Amino acid sequence: MEPLASKIRPKNLDEFVGQEHLVGEGKPLRVAIKQKHLFSFIFWGPPGVGKTTLAKIYAKALNADYHELSAVSASKDDIREIVENGGTLLGPKILFLDEIHRFNKAQQDFLLPYVESGRLTLIGATTENPSFEVIPALLSRSRVFVLNGLSESEMKKIIKRTNFKLKKDAIDWLVQMADGDARQAIAMIENTAGLYSDITLPNLKNTLQSKTLRYDKKGEEHYNTISAFIKSMRASQPDAALYYMCRMLDAGEDPKFIARRMVIFASEDIGLAMPTALVVANAVFAAVDTIGMPECAENLAHGVVYLSQAKKNRDAYNAYLLAVADVREHGNLPIPISIRNAPTKLMKNLGYGEGYKKYTNESLLPEKLKNKKYLKSEK
Numbered sequence: 001m002e003p004l005a006s007k008i009r010p011k012n013l014d015e016f017v018g019q020e021h022l023v024g025e026g027k028p029l030r031v032a033i034k035q036k037h038l039f040s041f042i043f044w045g046p047p048g049v050g051k052t053t054l055a056k057i058y059a060k061a062l063n064a065d066y067h068e069l070s071a072v073s074a075s076k077d078d079i080r081e082i083v084e085n086g087g088t089l090l091g092p093k094i095l096f097l098d099e100i101h102r103f104n105k106a107q108q109d110f111l112l113p114y115v116e117s118g119r120l121t122l123i124g125a126t127t128e129n130p131s132f133e134v135i136p137a138l139l140s141r142s143r144v145f146v147l148n149g150l151s152e153s154e155m156k157k158i159i160k161r162t163n164f165k166l167k168k169d170a171i172d173w174l175v176q177m178a179d180g181d182a183r184q185a186i187a188m189i190e191n192t193a194g195l196y197s198d199i200t201l202p203n204l205k206n207t208l209q210s211k212t213l214r215y216d217k218k219g220e221e222h223y224n225t226i227s228a229f230i231k232s233m234r235a236s237q238p239d240a241a242l243y244y245m246c247r248m249l250d251a252g253e254d255p256k257f258i259a260r261r262m263v264i265f266a267s268e269d270i271g272l273a274m275p276t277a278l279v280v281a282n283a284v285f286a287a288v289d290t291i292g293m294p295e296c297a298e299n300l301a302h303g304v305v306y307l308s309q310a311k312k313n314r315d316a317y318n319a320y321l322l323a324v325a326d327v328r329e330h331g332n333l334p335i336p337i338s339i340r341n342a343p344t345k346l347m348k349n350l351g352y353g354e355g356y357k358k359y360t361n362e363s364l365l366p367e368k369l370k371n372k373k374y375l376k377s378e379k
Contacts, residue, residue: 003187003190004162004186004187004189004190005182005183005186005187005190008158008161008162008186009053009056010053010057011057011060012057012060013030013033013057016050016053016054016057017050017150017154017157017158017182018049018050018148018150018151018154018182019049019050019054019147019148021148022054022145022147023054028145029054029058029145032058033057033058033061034061036061036062038062038092038121039121039142039143040115040121040122040123040141040142040143041122041123041124041142041143041144041145042100042122042123042124042125042126042130042134042139042142042143042144042145043055043123043124043125043126043145043147044126044127044128044129044130044144044145044146044147045127045146045147045148045149046127046147046148046149046180046181046224047127047181047183047184047224048150048178048180048181048182048183048184048185049147049148049149049150049180049181049182050147050182051098051125051147052068052096052098052125055094055096055123055125056096058094058123059094059096059123062091062092062094063091064091064092064093064094064121065091065092065093065094066094066096067082067093067094067095067096068095068096068098069082069095069096069097069098070097070098070099070102071097071098071099071100071101071102071103071107072098072099072102074097074103075107076107076110079095079110079111079114079120082095082120083114083119083120092118092121093119093120093121094120094121094122094123095120095121095122095123096123096125097111097122097123097124097125098125099125099126099127100124100125100126100130100133100134101126101127101128101130101133101134105135108134108135108138109135109137111138112135112137112138112141115138115141115142116141122138122142124142127223127224127227128223128227130144132321135328136325136328136329137328148180149179149180149181150180150181150182151180152175154182155174155175155178155180155182155185156171156175158182158185158186159171159174159175159185159186159189162186162189162190164189164193164199165199166189166199167200167201169201170199170200170201170204173201173204173205174188174189174204177204177208188204188207188208191207192204192207195207222253225244225247225248226244226248226257226258226261228240228244229241229244229245229248229258229261230261230265232244232308233262233265233269233304233307233308234265234269234312236308236309236312237308238304238305238308238309241304241305241307241308242301242304242305245258245300245301245304246297249293249297249300255288255292255293255296255297255300256285256288256289258288258300259281259284259285259288259289259300259303260285262281262284262285262300262303262304262307263278263281263282263285265281265307266278266280266281266282266307267316267317268314268317269312269313269314269317270307270310270311270312270313271312271313271314271315271316271317272313272315272316273310273311273312273313274310274311274313277306277307277310280303280306280307281303281307283303284299284300284302284303287299288300315375315376316375318374318376319374319375319376320374322374323374326369326372330366330368330369333366333367333368333369334366334367335366336364336365336366336367337351337352337353337354337355338353338354338355338356338357339353339356339364340352340353341353
């Protein structure tokens, strides 16, 4: 049986609700669709705001061979099959890759030549910042469109399209519960209709049953919650961070998963502002690993509050991103001869290590990157 969300999915931009900054008159995506402009792009935004729908509308407008994959389960073979055998239409081959941030570097590297050659046009979708989750080479060949959560009025328009009769209190509750996620609102209506004759506020609440039903450790809610947890610590809001921590634990999340993210956060977001944060985060992880639930929740709470209240400095992390980008762009540039190792007489005769000074202000980077600064706060 076809899901309700699929049944009422817009077929064109005139039926589409939301993202006016992209699909309104004269806006970039509407213009691209109208002109049948073929190019790769990435949708970045929260779940349930129209990423898949817009990809389908775009592909249909270009009369393309349209294929969908989820990066959670897709493999290189799936991509190869699409490129070599997929589809019968004469139009371009378009791959919609949901959760593209779940593809590792090797998988993204595999995808890159197909995009570069034009054999495949990529539409990626992600809830995470593509600057950090998509390899630079692939990102540079794609345009990024940022999608926003749906407003209350937009959510109400979509709820009305389901053709189910809901009273105002039920609609208001549904809009608040879904928090800009149309797919979640539609699913709640569909599930409630399958259990009850009327979609009332009490019946909606009964259908929801518990937080646990909405928290799938392999699904979107898992990533939404851990994202909210990290962003709350980043914003130095311990109350919000504790809430999301408790929400994950109450739903059965592995406490070591939370602790691992805290260790990453200590270097990525706090870094040089308070280097001991990494020591604390590692101590929390060790305690979680040793003690286990439920007592280790106290250790997590201790660490969450500490990390949230700590000063933040991303200079080291940002410097790393800049350096790794140069490594990938330029490859193995020649190391300055003065700092090369010279274990043999031949190497010494060739000048390896010649002119080396233990303490120098002269840049030791390869010649092509001479005097380049990655650590922006460096004096």
